[in-house]
Amino acid sequence: MYRTHHCGELNANYIGETITLSGWVQKIRDKGSVVWVDLRDRYGITQLIFDEARSNQNLIDKSKTLGREFVVQATGTVIERSSKNPNIPTGDIELLVTDLICLNASKTPPFTIEDETDGGDTLRMQYRYLDIRRNPIRNNLIFRHRIAQLVRNYLSEHDFIEVETPVLIKSTPEGARDFVVPSRMNPGQFYALPQSPQTFKQLLMVGGMDRYFQIVKCFRDEDLRADRQPEFTQIDCEMAFVEQEDILLTFEGLTRHLITSTTGNDPGKFPRMTFSEAMKRYGNDKPDIRFGMAFGELNKFSKHKEFQVFNNSELVVGIAVPKGNELTRKNIDQLTDWVKRPQVGALGMVYVRCLEDGTFKSSVDKFFDQTDLAHWAEITVANAGDLILVLSGESDKVRSQMSALRMEMAERLGLRDPKVFAPLWVVDFPLLEWDDESRRFHAMHHPFTSPKPEHMDLLKSDPGAVNANAYDLVLNGNEIGGGSIRIHDKATQSQMFDLLGFSQEEAEAQFGFLMNAFEFGAPPHGGIAFGLDRLVAILGGQETIREFIAFPKNNNGRDIMIDAPSPIDQNQLNELSLNLK
Ligand code: ASP
Numbered sequence: 001m002y003r004t005h006h007c008g009e010l011n012a013n014y015i016g017e018t019i020t021l022s023g024w025v026q027k028i029r030d031k032g033s034v035v036w037v038d039l040r041d042r043y044g045i046t047q048l049i050f051d052e053a054r055s056n057q058n059l060i061d062k063s064k065t066l067g068r069e070f071v072v073q074a075t076g077t078v079i080e081r082s083s084k085n086p087n088i089p090t091g092d093i094e095l096l097v098t099d100l101i102c103l104n105a106s107k108t109p110p111f112t113i114e115d116e117t118d119g120g121d122t123l124r125m126q127y128r129y130l131d132i133r134r135n136p137i138r139n140n141l142i143f144r145h146r147i148a149q150l151v152r153n154y155l156s157e158h159d160f161i162e163v164e165t166p167v168l169i170k171s172t173p174e175g176a177r178d179f180v181v182p183s184r185m186n187p188g189q190f191y192a193l194p195q196s197p198q199t200f201k202q203l204l205m206v207g208g209m210d211r212y213f214q215i216v217k218c219f220r221d222e223d224l225r226a227d228r229q230p231e232f233t234q235i236d237c238e239m240a241f242v243e244q245e246d247i248l249l250t251f252e253g254l255t256r257h258l259i260t261s262t263t264g265n266d267p268g269k270f271p272r273m274t275f276s277e278a279m280k281r282y283g284n285d286k287p288d289i290r291f292g293m294a295f296g297e298l299n300k301f302s303k304h305k306e307f308q309v310f311n312n313s314e315l316v317v318g319i320a321v322p323k324g325n326e327l328t329r330k331n332i333d334q335l336t337d338w339v340k341r342p343q344v345g346a347l348g349m350v351y352v353r354c355l356e357d358g359t360f361k362s363s364v365d366k367f368f369d370q371t372d373l374a375h376w377a378e379i380t381v382a383n384a385g386d387l388i389l390v391l392s393g394e395s396d397k398v399r400s401q402m403s404a405l406r407m408e409m410a411e412r413l414g415l416r417d418p419k420v421f422a423p424l425w426v427v428d429f430p431l432l433e434w435d436d437e438s439r440r441f442h443a444m445h446h447p448f449t450s451p452k453p454e455h456m457d458l459l460k461s462d463p464g465a466v467n468a469n470a471y472d473l474v475l476n477g478n479e480i481g482g483g484s485i486r487i488h489d490k491a492t493q494s495q496m497f498d499l500l501g502f503s504q505e506e507a508e509a510q511f512g513f514l515m516n517a518f519e520f521g522a523p524p525h526g527g528i529a530f531g532l533d534r535l536v537a538i539l540g541g542q543e544t545i546r547e548f549i550a551f552p553k554n555n556n557g558r559d560i561m562i563d564a565p566s567p568i569d570q571n572q573l574n575e576l577s578l579n580l581k
Contacts, residue, residue, distance in 0.1 A: 002073055002103075008044025012092045014078040019095060021046055022073045022103065024133065025066050026113065035063045036094075039074060042138060047081070047094040048074050054096055062100050069106035069113065069130075075099040125560050128551055140548045144536045147258060148215055151235055151532075154257050158250065160211040160237065165200035167193060167217070171510070175446070176220035179230070187577035193219035196529060198446060199514050201238035202486055205525040206517045213237045215532065227545055229533065230557045237483075238527030244469045244485050247526050248272075248425055251481065255473060259421050262539045267421050270473075274428040283317075283403030285429075288477025290422040291415035293319040293406050295399070296380035298390065307367040309348070313392035317402050318352075320380040321409050324387025325353045332387075339391065339405055346401045352376060352388040362388075407477070416476070418541040424474045431455075431468040432499065440501045445470040447496055448514075449484035450526075456492075463499055469526070480535045483528025490518040 003022040010019065023041035034051040050063040066072065076097040085091030110126075111119025113133050124131040131137050152162065168191040171178045178192035194200075196218050204212045214236045221230060239247060252270050260266050271289070278285050281294045295317045302316040310316050321327075327335070332351055339346040352362040352373050360373035382388050389409075391402050410416050431451050432441040441463060443449060451459060455466040469485035487493045493515055497507035507515070533545040546552040553559050573580060 006043040007039055007041040007046040008089060010046055010078055010090050010093055010095070012080065015080055015093060017078050018075065018098075019078055020073065020075040021048075021095065022071070024106075024113075025068055025070045025072060027068070028063075028066060030064060035060060037063060037066060037072075037074075039072065039095075040133075044090060045088060046090045047085075048076070048097050049079075049094045050097055050100075055098070059097060059100055062102075063097070066102065067106060067108065069109050069133075070102060071104040071106070073101040073103055122554070122560065125552070125554060128561050132550065137547065140536075140540060140542075141550055143262070143540050144532075144548050147262065147536050147539065148532070150258055150261055151213075151215065151254065154254050155211075155213045155237070158211070158253075160213040161209055162214055163204055163209065163212050165194070165197040165204075165214065165216070169194050169200075175442070176222045179219045179221050182576040182578055184576050195220050196234060197236050198448060199511075201236060201527060202448060202514065202522075202525065203517055205238055205240040206520065206522045208240075208523075210240050211238075212527075224555055224557050226555060227543070229545065229549065229553055231553075232545075233532040235481075235530040235532050235535075236527070237529065238525060240523040240525045242485075242524070242526050244427070244471065244526065247483065247485070247528060248427075248471060251473065251528050251530075252423075252425070255423060255475075255481075258535070258539065259423070263419070263421060265421055267423050270423045270425055272425040272427055275426055275430065275467075276428070278426050279399060282406070283399030283401075284477075285426055286472065286474040286477055286479045287424065287426075288407065288410065288416065288422070288474075289424050290417060290420050290476055291410050291413075292381070293321065293409065294381070295319060295402055295406075296376070298376055298379060301372055301375035301379070302368070302390075302392075305367045305372070307364060309350075310392050313394075313398070315395040315398050316390060316392040317398055318376055318380045318388045318390040319402065319406055319409070320354075320377070320382030320386045320388050322383075322413070323385050324389075324409075325355065325385050327387055335389070335405075338408065339401060344401050344404045345397065346391050346405075347393065349405075350390040350392075352382075352390070354382050354384050354386045354388065356384050358384060418476075418538075418543075420476075421539075422476055426472045426474055427470075428452075428467045429470040429472070430464070431466040431470075432463050434464060441499055443496075443500060444468065445482065445484050447500055448486045448493070450487045450492070459495060459499070471528070473528070473530070475535070475538055478534055478538060479531075480538065481528050481530035483526065485524070485526035488518060488522040488524055490515045493518060 004020045007021055007023050021039055023039040026038035026040040026045055029036040037048040038045050039048055050060045074095060074097045076095040078093050079096045081092060081094045109130050111117050111123055113130060115135050117134060168181060171192045176195055180190040180192050183189045183191060197216055201212050216234055216236050217231055218234050219231050256267060275285055278287050283295060298316040298318050302310045336349045339349050350364050352360050354360060354377055360370055362373055376388055380388050389405060391398050430444050433444045435442050449468045449470050451466045452469055458466045471483060472479050473481035487496060494507055533548055536548045537545045
């Protein structure tokens with residue numbers, strides 16, 4: 001037997017007992033006549049002691065041959081420590097070793113296996129198995145497991161059935177590029193890896209499964225932005241005989257359960273906001289509502305003077321930065337430079353100081369009087385001591401610039417508290433999105449999303465104005481889930497493909513299976529999918545999803561530990577009928 005106990009459980013109750021532990025050497029302190037070894041496993045650390053007064057010399061000599069990360073088995077007696085460590089559960093005791101077996105030696109690890117490691121990202125990824133030995137990563141993986149368990153239990157208790165859907169499938173157009181897999185047995189033909197199990201979960205509803213979920217890997221061959229993974233995990237869900245309200249309530253329940261169980265905070269009822277309100281008030285379809293600084297549109301009170309910058313702008317918009325009047329002129333100049341960077345792209349910034357005596361001092365005092373500025377303050381809900389920042393330009397652009405500025409100010413003011421959880425439903429998304437480049441409509445969510453019944457008539461006359469029964473769940477400024485009520489009749493589905501520019505033949509070839517299924521009694525249905533990686537990271541109070549994935553890929557989509565992707569040999573290529581020349 002390698003061990004009778006693990007390294008995290010011994011305490012004063014065990015004093016006097018003979019115990020065997022196995023684990024890794026975390027640290028050795030050699031004081032000559034006494035040697036202490038910290039032994040670590042998944043559960044914690046227990047201090048081993050070897051000393052001249054009580055141990056035999058061979059054992060002491062042997063302890064001195066150990067190195068960091070050696071794997072050892074130690075048997076001994078639990079004794080009370082002379083200097084206790086209140087910071088760890090085993091801090092009152094140590095193990096006076098009577099028998100020591102070295103199970104495996106270790107090379108010196110390339111970085112320290114400590115909470116704060118000296119290893120850079122690349123090294124940590126290359127030796128991820130060592131990284132996983134560190135508390136932070138190990139705890140993150142355990143946390144992820146806990147969330148997955150909570151999800152499974154909650155959904156199972158609510159009659160959801162977990163069903164596995166295939167991984168080798170045919171393209172689903174979800175907006176990203178597919179990863180493809182060549183078929184050896186069908187030369188020249190390819191499977192695609194699912195971007196999501198979308199069509200399968202809908203077919204499960206046609207199949208009468210009623211409530212489905214799956215914790216499932218999805219694959220998208222997107223240009224990798226920071227902190228995106230080409231493979232990621234969804235909590236994918238679908239329900240039959242539901243309206244949007246049923247879905248929102250069900251998954252609000254799930255999300256609240258996750259937030260309360262893992263953080264102890266009950267976020268209460270989730271607020272809702274329409275897509276257009278989110279864009280107007282926050283310039284963003286996933287607003288972070290942990291803090292205010294909502295946009296105030298100033299057109300009415302800013303275009304009546306000789307200030308041509310505003311007069312020539314489609315939209316003039318401001319935010320009130322709490323206590324922003326404390327910023328110096330130099331701070332504000334730096335901020336102006338910040339919004340002018342190409343990443344943000346504003347041409348300039350106007351500011352108004354809200355003074356303690358109720359008057360205003362602005363960078364455009366030449367053009368605007370106290371009455372104008374008072375209007376601005378009212379619209380942006382600015383108080384004495386605040387600083388109003390104003391941007392102007394073309395509506396879409398200025399909204400996204402202001403959104404960036406709002407987030408930056410929140411960051412600088414420490415308002416993005418990872419311990420605060422502010423969920424938000426964003427509803428009433430447009431069904432379609434016009435793409436200037438391809439000069440046609442794209443589905444904003446995906447082509448299976450149902451238009452709002454009351455907008456059905458607009459589909460022909462004004463498709464751009466049609467709203468969908470589509471919703472996103474936003475948590476602290478991140479989209480953590482999104483879904484929709486689906487189309488469940490063939491006529492509407494083919495009308496949709498038509499709008500999206502599919503010929504009838506193309507629609508038939510790609511989605512004939514789904515449209516056929518709709519002809520065999522498809523129930524009304526809808527669903528949602530959550531990004532598990534991001535959800536876990538946010539609930540864990542962190543930003544980077546990579547820290548919550550056991551074996552993540554780097555920003556270039558590479559697994560640098562196993563060195564993938566990599567070339568394959570000519571025989572393999574031939575077998576797959578892939579001629580790369
Ligand atoms: N399949 C969708 C997605 O991956 C989610 C859904 O509509 O349920 O975003």
